[in-house]
Amino acid sequence: MPEITYREAIHDAMVEEMRRDPSVFLIGEDIGTYGGAFGVSQGMLEEFGPERVVETPIAELGITGAAAGAAMVGMRPIAEMMFSDFVLLAMEALANQAAKARFMFGGKATVPMVLRLPGGSGTGAAAQHSQSLESLLIHIPGIKVVMPSTPYDAKGLLISAIRDQNPVCFVEHKLLYKSKGEVPEGEYTIPIGVGEIKRPGTDLTVVSTGIMLHRCLSVADRLAQEGLEVEVLDPRTLRPLDTEMITASVKKTGKLLVVHEAVKTGGWAGEVIASVSESDAFNYLDAPMRRLAGKDVPIPYNRLLEEAAVPQEADIEAEMRALLTNQY
Amino acid sequence: MTEQIPFDNQATDNFLEKADSLGLDNARLVEMLKTMLRIRLFEEKANELYALGKVHGTMHLSAGQEATAVGTGFAVRKGDYLINHHRGHGHFIASGADLEKMMAEFLGKDTGYCRGRGGSMHIADVTSNNLGANGIVGGSLQLAVGVGLAAKMRKEDRIVLTLFGDGASNEGIFHESLNMAKIYDLPILYICENNQYGMSASVNRVSARTPFKYRAEAYNIPGYYVDGNDVLAVYEFAKRGAEHARGGQGPFFIEFATYRYFGHSKSDRNLYRSKEEIDSWRTHRDPIIRFEGNLKDAGVIAGEEAKVMEQEVVKEIDAAVKFAEESPEPDVATLEDFVYA
Ligand SMILES: Cc1ncc(C[n+]2csc(CCOP(=O)(O)OP(=O)(O)O)c2C)c(N)n1
Numbered sequence: 220m221p222e223i224t225y226r227e228a229i230h231d232a233m234v235e236e237m238r239r240d241p242s243v244f245l246i247g248e249d250i251g252t253y254g255g256a257f258g259v260s261q262g263m264l265e266e267f268g269p270e271r272v273v274e275t276p277i278a279e280l281g282i283t284g285a286a287a288g289a290a291m292v293g294m295r296p297i298a299e300m301m302f303s304d305f306v307l308l309a310m311e312a313l314a315n316q317a318a319k320a321r322f323m324f325g326g327k328a329t330v331p332m333v334l335r336l337p338g339g340s341g342t343g344a345a346a347q348h349s350q351s352l353e354s355l356l357i358h359i360p361g362i363k364v365v366m367p368s369t370p371y372d373a374k375g376l377l378i379s380a381i382r383d384q385n386p387v388c389f390v391e392h393k394l395l396y397k398s399k400g401e402v403p404e405g406e407y408t409i410p411i412g413v414g415e416i417k418r419p420g421t422d423l424t425v426v427s428t429g430i431m432l433h434r435c436l437s438v439a440d441r442l443a444q445e446g447l448e449v450e451v452l453d454p455r456t457l458r459p460l461d462t463e464m465i466t467a468s469v470k471k472t473g474k475l476l477v478v479h480e481a482v483k484t485g486g487w488a489g490e491v492i493a494s495v496s497e498s499d500a501f502n503y504l505d506a507p508m509r510r511l512a513g514k515d516v517p518i519p520y521n522r523l524l525e526e527a528a529v530p531q532e533a534d535i536e537a538e539m540r541a542l543l544t545n546q547y
Numbered sequence: 548m549t550e551q552i553p554f555d556n557q558a559t560d561n562f563l564e565k566a567d568s569l570g571l572d573n574a575r576l577v578e579m580l581k582t583m584l585r586i587r588l589f590e591e592k593a594n595e596l597y598a599l600g601k602v603h604g605t606m607h608l609s610a611g612q613e614a615t616a617v618g619t620g621f622a623v624r625k626g627d628y629l630i631n632h633h634r635g636h637g638h639f640i641a642s643g644a645d646l647e648k649m650m651a652e653f654l655g656k657d658t659g660y661c662r663g664r665g666g667s668m669h670i671a672d673v674t675s676n677n678l679g680a681n682g683i684v685g686g687s688l689q690l691a692v693g694v695g696l697a698a699k700m701r702k703e704d705r706i707v708l709t710l711f712g713d714g715a716s717n718e719g720i721f722h723e724s725l726n727m728a729k730i731y732d733l734p735i736l737y738i739c740e741n742n743q744y745g746m747s748a749s750v751n752r753v754s755a756r757t758p759f760k761y762r763a764e765a766y767n768i769p770g771y772y773v774d775g776n777d778v779l780a781v782y783e784f785a786k787r788g789a790e791h792a793r794g795g796q797g798p799f800f801i802e803f804a805t806y807r808y809f810g811h812s813k814s815d816r817n818l819y820r821s822k823e824e825i826d827s828w829r830t831h832r833d834p835i836i837r838f839e840g841n842l843k844d845a846g847v848i849a850g851e852e853a854k855v856m857e858q859e860v861v862k863e864i865d866a867a868v869k870f871a872e873e874s875p876e877p878d879v880a881t882l883e884d885f886v887y888a
Contacts, residue, residue: 276717343604520666
């Protein structure tokens, strides 16, 4: 299978869907000649022209509201927030309009739009350009939240998101754009709401996605050399959450750790743990369920502080070892 | 096509007469030139440090826009509020920033203006009413109204110098801000720095009508469109605006036409504009070359004076770099400080 980057995977998904379906279009800031702030839409203006690659003024509420409106009348917009942080300016259109229309109108409207959100820290962009806001988004009924960690997942999930009948927030991680992975040629989709066991194991269940998944996997590989078998699950979608996969794994291992970059308080790890608490998997637990998450701070500029603000491999390893050795 | 509207400032034949009428004596004029040089050379140094990997993240350089920064900065008073935007190095320096603390912040050091938490995009000095640069386009426009309200309620003799770009002028908050400022007649000096592009978006492609002064007029706010590379013209209009706002007549709006030489940020490949266009602004409309020429022609400076000035500025900047490099990193144990008061 050919290897492509996460950036190319997202690009290819958009291009292929735009070729297939004339109702799909892009809307956002600097997505034309500039190719998007992270280069994801490079070359798309040349192929599809300015009518389908709609370059906007700096107007996040305008972009998201326009996407919602177009979606309500049958188009399938892919809107881009240059940085996920700017979804906060677009929250009205997303949460009060796009998320509500179907329900408020008695099931008669659909809002099939995608909102692409490059998020996360690690680039020195400081507090207003580094947030992980996915946990905020899952609190809103009516929108789905997808967060891919590999090129394969990114492409398959983005195609599903574009074809979905609902508003889908597609959370990308800036540090992953250059990461590579195998992606088959030709069309495939990954269903929204279905997670994947990224590494099977028997001793501890770890749930993670985005950049953190990779850190968890590399720690798990190291621990395997000592005979400690960690099962790493990637939910891939945060809403709806694949609770079946998670509870099944916890029943097997008896221990759960959730790792995410978003700040701990109100973070989605709480949802994962609550879903296990409410299920029969609770009876199988041999240890407290734990969270390792971003500190409850805005992301600092200084490199050392920035690293300390979100889980690094050493932190993950310490947490995994604590649970594996019953020292928590 | 948008209309080609002439500038509201008049060309002058007699430079010194004009400077005199604005209350600028020779010493002040020389200080203005020196400040412009300080901005240019400070940014060049920061750019160099970035290339060496010493500055983390990204940077928004303002080279080419020094006249706007200096003309406005010199027209307001110490103690006036400054609300800056992401391309704000020049405005800080024009308002008298401490280069050491500024450079230390670029390097993320504990001695920086924001103790290494903010970086180049968020430099602030709240104790001197400098409310910081903003990473959110249009952020300054949001805060300005509240600062203006507070100043008015407390009957302060202060105005609110509010900076933003042409790009920010297309955010919805622009309209909310101007309308509110006018209905409460707040002491806000709105400065739109039109450097022709918001990232890759040329101003006329994304703005239904330019110049933006028409939008100010729609809210009953006096609006002007001025050559932002002519530091005297910038000073003249900014001073007029500051007097208007300070005199209780409400907000005042000026759009300064200028140009940024470097890419938008560090990831910009400049595909949306031609090299010829950049070169033409650099050679024919550079604000520093122009002002230096004016001062020489008028006999305000002579011979090697500009060179000497430059050397002095280089020394200041080198000292700032030394200070920054020798300063400590913030202690990681303090990560959770400052989240709450
Ligand atoms: C709300 C928001 N949207 C988008 C961005 C990304 N961004 C940063 S600066 C910029 C261009 C701003 O243009 P302008 O206001 O004209 O200022 P300039 O950069 O030209 O000085 C963009 C799109 C941002 N920081 N904040």
